[in-house]
Amino acid sequence: xxxxxxxxxxxxxxxxxxxxxxxxxxxxxxxFDSQYEVQTNKVRSSKSNIKDIVFLSDVATATGxxxxxxxxxxxxxxxxxxxxxxxxxxxNPFVAVYEGTVAQSAFQIFPSIGGSIATGDxxxxxxxxxxxxxxxxxxxxxxxxxVAAGAVDLLVKTQWKYVSNNSGTSTGA
Amino acid sequence: MRTNILKFEEGNEFIxxxxxxxxxxxxxxxxxxxxxxxPQEVEELRNSKKLxxxxxxxxxx
Numbered sequence: 001x002x003x004x005x006x007x008x009x010x011x012x013x014x015x016x017x018x019x020x021x022x023x024x025x026x027x028x029x030x031x032f033d034s035q036y037e038v039q040t041n042k043v044r045s046s047k048s049n050i051k052d053i054v055f056l057s058d059v060a061t062a063t064g065x066x067x068x069x070x071x072x073x074x075x076x077x078x079x080x081x082x083x084x085x086x087x088x089x090x091x092n093p094f095v096a097v098y099e100g101t102v103a104q105s106a107f108q109i110f111p112s113i114g115g116s117i118a119t120g121d122x123x124x125x126x127x128x129x130x131x132x133x134x135x136x137x138x139x140x141x142x143x144x145x146x147v148a149a150g151a152v153d154l155l156v157k158t159q160w161k162y163v164s165n166n167s168g169t170s171t172g173a
Numbered sequence: 174m175r176t177n178i179l180k181f182e183e184g185n186e187f188i189x190x191x192x193x194x195x196x197x198x199x200x201x202x203x204x205x206x207x208x209x210x211x212p213q214e215v216e217e218l219r220n221s222k223k224l225x226x227x228x229x230x231x232x233x234x
Contacts, residue, residue, distance in 0.1 A: 058174075060191020063219050070183065075194035101223055153223060158193065 050165075057160040063101055067151040071143060076158040078138040086136070091162035093140040095126070098155040109154075110142060121149040138162070176215055180204035188219055 008016050015021070057078060066072050076095065080087045096103065097110040099117060106114040110124045126142040133139075138160070146152070179187045179195055179202035187195045187202070195202070210218065 058191055060189070060193045061215075062187055062189040062193050062195055063222075064179075064185060064187030064195070066185060066197065070185070071198055073194075073196040073199065075196075077192050077194070079192065101219060156193065158191070 053165055054161065054163055057162065059157060059159045061158075062156040063154065065151060065153050066146050068146050068148055071145040072154065074142040074144070074156050074158075076140050076160070078160045078162055087164070088136045089138060089162045089164050091138040091160050093138070093158060093160050095140065095142060095156070095158045097124075097142065097144060098157075099149065099152050101153050101155055103155060103157060110144065118149075121147060123147050174210060174212065174215065176208045176210045176218070178204075178206040178208065178218075180206075186222060188215070188222065190215060 002011055004011065004013060005016065010016060010021055060076060062074065064072070074095075074097070076093055078089060078091045078093075080089065095111070096108060098104065098114075099107045099109055104114070105112070106116040108114040109117055109122050110126065113119070123145040124142065126140070129139065129141055140158075142156075144154075174190050177187075177189045179189065181187075181197040182200065182203050183197060185197055187197075189195060
């Protein structure tokens with residue numbers, strides 16, 4: 001094949017900088033998501049299949065002790081992390097409080113009462129507090145009062161399940 | 174993992190990991206020691222602070 005590159009032409013006598021010569025390889029539909037990262041501020045679609053938008057936070061734990069007449073307030077929160085600090089999230093907290101230092105169903109205090117926990121030993125209130133709600137935060141509180149249990153250990157475990165369109169945008173539990 | 178040792182005015186101690194806030198009798202801890210521990214070290218720390226297990230044998234549910 002002839003070489004015309006010294007005068008700026010291809011072997012077919014096309015200019016070296018022509019769009020035809022520099023065209024990109026054809027991309028198949030199935031390759032699209034692996035070859036392109038598309039960014040736009042608005043998408044209109046009649047149907048979208050979005051996956052991987054539900055995440056689990058790390059598990060948070062607390063251990064300690066309290067005695068009759070004392071109360072413990074546990075506050076678990078889910079917070080966006082940089083660079084998405086102003087991103088809202090939709091989240092559900094999962095919580096469990098146990099008497100002792102081991103997560104055993106028989107010794108669960110909240111939200112279930114285990115078979116080894118005497119009725120009346122504890123008083124508990126919990127929920128999302130509208131009083132401090134700022135429209136974006138995800139905070140869940142448990143107020144636990146030791147009514148007649150004596151000196152006991154406590155174990156608290158919490159984890160958030162949340163929806164976000166930015167992976168890894170939240171921390172907490 | 175980030176570990177907090179919270180010490181309260183009443184003498185109680187709580188060890189937390191993750192984004193948990195603990196108050197005792199409606200008050201914040203007076204001391205908060207922040208450590209970076211692996212899960213095994215957190216467990217060892219907790220075991221060192223366990224109370225005597227409570228006896229529930231005589232309780233009627």
